[in-house]
Amino acid sequence: MKKLLLLILMILIGFTCFAGSVYVMDSGKPDLVIWIAPYKSQADLCVYVAPYRSEARGKDEIWYFEKYRSSADIKxxxxxxxxQAxxxxxxxxYKSEAGWRKSHPWMGRLH
Structure with a gap:
């Protein structure tokens, strides 16, 4: 029973650890691989880059880029x-243009 409870807890923590603060990696194993679309119509998600970390909290569509890997919620x-994406x-x-364009498995997991 304890193992099952621990497994459920680890899964829930895994789903809630993502947030709007992002670190871009050059090498290593990232949490998410993205492709930057040249046109809005090709994207799953329209992203607004916030100047402050607090603006990105709890929102998939608003990102804040961290300088340090350890500070980021998602790599x-x-x-x-x-x-490959x-x-x-x-x-x-503009912040008002940001949001999901299509239903996606990552919806709700980036905050």
């Missing part, structure tokens, strides 16, 4: 190829 790697994003200029 991402950017790929050149659309087929877990998530396709498009950067927007």
């Amino acid at each position: 991402i790697k950017i790929t050149k190829y659309k087929s 877990d998530l396709k994003i498009y950067y927007v200029k």
